[in-house]
Amino acid sequence: SQTIHQWPATLVQPVGSPLSLECTVEGTSNPNLYWYRQAAGRGLQLLFYSVGIGQISSEVPQNLSASRPQDRQFILSSKKLLLSDSGFYLCAWGPQGYEQYFGPGTRLTVT
Amino acid sequence: AQKVTQAQTEISVVEKEDVTLDCVYETRDTTYYLFWYKQPPSGELVFLIRRNSFDEQNEISGRYSWNFQKSTSSFNFTITASQVVDSAVYFCALGDSNYQLIWGAGTKLIIKP
Numbered sequence A: 001s002q003t004i005h006q007w008p009a010t011l012v013q014p015v016g017s018p019l020s021l022e023c024t025v026e027g028t029s030n031p032n033l034y035w036y037r038q039a040a041g042r043g044l045q046l047l048f049y050s051v052g053i054g055q056i057s058s059e060v061p062q063n064l065s066a067s068r069p070q071d072r073q074f075i076l077s078s079k080k081l082l083l084s085d086s087g088f089y090l091c092a093w094g095p096q097g098y099e100q101y102f103g104p105g106t107r108l109t110v111t
Numbered sequence B: 001a002q003k004v005t006q007a008q009t010e011i012s013v014v015e016k017e018d019v020t021l022d023c024v025y026e027t028r029d030t031t032y033y034l035f036w037y038k039q040p041p042s043g044e045l046v047f048l049i050r051r052n053s054f055d056e057q058n059e060i061s062g063r064y065s066w067n068f069q070k071s072t073s074s075f076n077f078t079i080t081a082s083q084v085v086d087s088a089v090y091f092c093a094l095g096d097s098n099y100q101l102i103w104g105a106g107t108k109l110i111i112k113p
Helices: none
Strands: A003-007 A010-013 A019-026 A032-038 A044-052 A055-058 A064-070 A073-078 A087-094 A106-110 B003-005 B010-014 B019-021 B024-026 B033-039 B046-052 B059-061 B064-069 B074-079 B088-095 B101-103 B107-112
Touching: A003 A087, A010 A019, A019 A032, A019 A087, A019 A106, A032 A073, A044 A064, A044 A073, A055 A064, A073 A087, B003 B088, B003 B101, B010 B019, B019 B107, B024 B074, B033 B074, B046 B059, B046 B064, B074 B088
Parallel strands: A010 A106, B010 B107
Antiparallel strands: A003 A019, A019 A073, A032 A044, A032 A087, A044 A055, A064 A073, A087 A106, B003 B024, B019 B074, B033 B046, B033 B088, B059 B064, B064 B074, B088 B101, B088 B107
């Protein structure tokens, strides 16, 4: 069966510091991968998605970036965090189709 | 435009009551998919159901049922005999022709004991 891992679970970072969130998927190959952000009490905002190694599509211009160095690894990064980057970050994977399966998420607080 | 509307921001019912969560969608595609996800307080989104546009049969899974009506562009979700563990935010989503999900804003469901 497929499993998706995200870490860390929670993170508190000062403004201006770098960020690296990692997501890995087990039990499948060539998945679509997604990064979402959810502000407190709000809906889901798609940040990035990837259909293959090195292929990243950005949905929202911001100071975040994503990379996919391996087939089942998806990394979300920032060089300098802003207060507005606080939120709940969710990684998801999907087969070459529609449904998406989510990881446990990372709660990021920028202070 | 592709859009999903969940007009109910928050619903509160007493345990054992039936509750229906509404979802209305807009799409230009003739082939599309509709989804429901559950987000409990822990935060992780749980996939509940996928329905494609050619299958209008209602789906039942235990206490959960889904009513898909193309004529009204709706895909409503009913929980029968609600339980406290059903308390969560529920999201409806539409899969577009680019395999992206267009999300509704979510409905927060509170089940009171």
